[in-house]
Amino acid sequence: MSLTLDGAQADAPVPAPVQGYWGAVFGRLRRDPVALVSGIVLLMILLAALFAPWLAPASPFQTSMLNRLQPIGSPGYPLGSDELGRDVLSRLIHGARLSLLIGVMPVINAFVIGSAIGIVAGFVGGRTNSVIMRVIDVFYAFPAVLLAVALAGALGAGLVNSLLSLTIVFIPPIARVAESVTTQVRSVDYIEAARASGARSLTIIRRHVLGNVLGPIFVYATSLISVSMILASGLSFLGLGARPPMPEWGLMLNTMRDAIYVNPWVAVLPGMMIFTVSICFNMLSDGLRSAMDVKL
Amino acid sequence: MPIYFLKRVLYVIPIALAVSFFCFSLVHLSPGDPMDAVVSPDAPSEVVAMVQRAYGFDRPLPEQYGRWVLRAVQGDLGLSAANGRAVTAEVFSALKNTLLLAFAASLIGFTLGCVFGTLAGYFQGSLLDRLVTGIAVGGVSVPHYWLGMLLVIIFSVELNWLPSSGAGPGSSSDWNVEWAYLRHLILPAVTLSVIPMGVVTRTVRAMVADILAHEFVEALRAKGLAERQVFRHVVKNVAPTALAVMGLQLGYLLGGSILVETVFSWPGTGLLLNNAIFQRDLPILQGTILVLALFFVMLNLIVDLAQARLDPRIQRG
Numbered sequence: 001m002s003l004t005l006d007g008a009q010a011d012a013p014v015p016a017p018v019q020g021y022w023g024a025v026f027g028r029l030r031r032d033p034v035a036l037v038s039g040i041v042l043l044m045i046l047l048a049a050l051f052a053p054w055l056a057p058a059s060p061f062q063t064s065m066l067n068r069l070q071p072i073g074s075p076g077y078p079l080g081s082d083e084l085g086r087d088v089l090s091r092l093i094h095g096a097r098l099s100l101l102i103g104v105m106p107v108i109n110a111f112v113i114g115s116a117i118g119i120v121a122g123f124v125g126g127r128t129n130s131v132i133m134r135v136i137d138v139f140y141a142f143p144a145v146l147l148a149v150a151l152a153g154a155l156g157a158g159l160v161n162s163l164l165s166l167t168i169v170f171i172p173p174i175a176r177v178a179e180s181v182t183t184q185v186r187s188v189d190y191i192e193a194a195r196a197s198g199a200r201s202l203t204i205i206r207r208h209v210l211g212n213v214l215g216p217i218f219v220y221a222t223s224l225i226s227v228s229m230i231l232a233s234g235l236s237f238l239g240l241g242a243r244p245p246m247p248e249w250g251l252m253l254n255t256m257r258d259a260i261y262v263n264p265w266v267a268v269l270p271g272m273m274i275f276t277v278s279i280c281f282n283m284l285s286d287g288l289r290s291a292m293d294v295k296l
Numbered sequence: 297m298p299i300y301f302l303k304r305v306l307y308v309i310p311i312a313l314a315v316s317f318f319c320f321s322l323v324h325l326s327p328g329d330p331m332d333a334v335v336s337p338d339a340p341s342e343v344v345a346m347v348q349r350a351y352g353f354d355r356p357l358p359e360q361y362g363r364w365v366l367r368a369v370q371g372d373l374g375l376s377a378a379n380g381r382a383v384t385a386e387v388f389s390a391l392k393n394t395l396l397l398a399f400a401a402s403l404i405g406f407t408l409g410c411v412f413g414t415l416a417g418y419f420q421g422s423l424l425d426r427l428v429t430g431i432a433v434g435g436v437s438v439p440h441y442w443l444g445m446l447l448v449i450i451f452s453v454e455l456n457w458l459p460s461s462g463a464g465p466g467s468s469s470d471w472n473v474e475w476a477y478l479r480h481l482i483l484p485a486v487t488l489s490v491i492p493m494g495v496v497t498r499t500v501r502a503m504v505a506d507i508l509a510h511e512f513v514e515a516l517r518a519k520g521l522a523e524r525q526v527f528r529h530v531v532k533n534v535a536p537t538a539l540a541v542m543g544l545q546l547g548y549l550l551g552g553s554i555l556v557e558t559v560f561s562w563p564g565t566g567l568l569l570n571n572a573i574f575q576r577d578l579p580i581l582q583g584t585i586l587v588l589a590l591f592f593v594m595l596n597l598i599v600d601l602a603q604a605r606l607d608p609r610i611q612r613g
Binding site: 134154226283 | 325588
């Protein structure tokens with residue numbers, strides 16, 4: 001008797017641990033080795049950025065005219081020194097703060113603003129939608145890099161302006177995706193049912209639309225972070241973003257450009273960091289896309 | 297059917313006007329007086345007034361915009377604030393070099409992208425597929441200005457095989473089909489080609505894999521068609537989307553070349569734009585962006601029309 005009971009118990013399906021949609025996505029993401037490794041690398045860089053003052057062996061601003069352009073592995077300069085004798089390792093660690101901030105912030109801003117525009121346009125539909133989307137079309141007449149450089153150039157060099165111009169660059173593509181996803185959701189029966197039962201538009205958007213559209217928009221937005229990192233550091237590289245002596249990877253790449261004839265392998269390190277972060281975000285975004293089964 | 301084409305062509309007009317308005321506004325977005333680049337701030341006021349009249353800065357804004365558009369239509373984009381030369385001539389001589397670079401880069405990038413993408417799509421899940429996918433992700437993730445520096449270090453500094461800057465021997469900016477010029481093109485073109493290579497590889501791979509999963513491919517094989525002929529069917533299905541992506545990429549290269557041109561001192565629109573920003577030469581800034589954007593708009597038009605021709609479903613949708 002007890003045997004059968006035990007057997008029955010063993011055969012009964014183990015109740016799945018309570019996990020929401022995001023728990024399931026995270027579980028799938030964790031089984032994707034590429035996404036997992038990318039996520040861990042990004043997390044480590046993020047932690048390094050947060051704890052930079054404690055991690056960095058030296059000050060990122062301390063110059064030394066005697067120790068300029070030291071090669072990798074010099075005593076006291078594990079990754080060499082730059083054109084003003086500053087410790088490159090410390091500057092790379094501190095640089096992660098600004099570089100991540102100016103790379104990720106524009107996408108976050110654009111995600112909020114672009115989603116709002118796109119969802120409203122898609123939900124309201126009709127003439128309002130056409131007008132909003134035609135304005136968005138105008139921004140599509142500019143290649144992203146050109147638009148970023150043009151705006152940053154016109155507004156004048158500086159961090160805030162570079163953030164602002166990149167935000168403007170990423171709003172149109174996000175709004176376009178948000179609009180197309182919302183338009184698809186709008187015609188679904190349960191939205192019609194909610195409307196018929198007297199729910200107000202805002203309630204419908206909040207309760208029925210957001211949950212269905214934010215996922216795909218979010219996945220799309222994460223795929224833009226890589227481009228944003230490259231562009232943000234690129235603006236600094238051109239001299240339109242961070243200003244010396246701030247440690248920022250793109251700017252470091254720029255100031256060490258002449259050092260490629262003396263100490264080439266130190267000069268390319270900041271670019272290596274941009275590349276690492278950018279490729280990790282791309283692979284994480286790819287993993288997220290398949291984990292959430294989003295088709296755009 | 298011609299309705300779609302007509303509508304698409306006419307749509308260019310409002311877009312072009314909006315683009316011109318945006319370019320015009322750029323000057324007034326910028327802090328400081330557009331006059332700053334022309335006359336020094338402590339110049340006597342009558343000189344400032346005279347130069348203002350010469351550049352038309354003393355008129356009301358809507359009138360300035362109207363005049364600017366009317367003259368732009370006639371091919372006159374004003375004078376450079378930094379050196380007084382005609383903006384149109386400056387922009388078009390730079391555009392020639394940018395186009396050369398963009399075409400060379402797309403030739404490399406598109407060829408590799410199509411070959412890689414097709415191979416990866418055909419042998420999905422294989423080692424080759426994973427290798428190609430890796431290269432493609434690398435291509436779209438690499439900061440190309442950094443890749444440019446890397447190539448300069450390897451091929452110019454260490455190996456001394458190829459020049460690291462300029463478009464030709466000396467400081468010449470006129471281009472000839474000679475080895476002396478061609479070798480200047482190699483590094484910037486390869487650098488710029490990695491992005492379209494990555495994007496095209498990813499698109500073609502996904503498309504080929506998608507088409508191969510269709511039942512009609514199985515049917516073609518079942519009726520005894522040689523693999524070469526099956527491949528022709530695949531190509532026909534992939535072509536419209538692939539061509540559209542390539543067309544857009546060519547356009548992105550025009551704008552995207554600014555960083556690469558800066559790294560290699562390539563005398564194109566990117567370098568012109570960069571110099572204009574730092575000299576606060578607003579007429580050049582305005583003119584370059586206008587020309588590039590209009591070029592991009594036309595390219596988009598051509599891509600859409602070509603795609604509609606290749607894929608009749610688009611005209612109906």
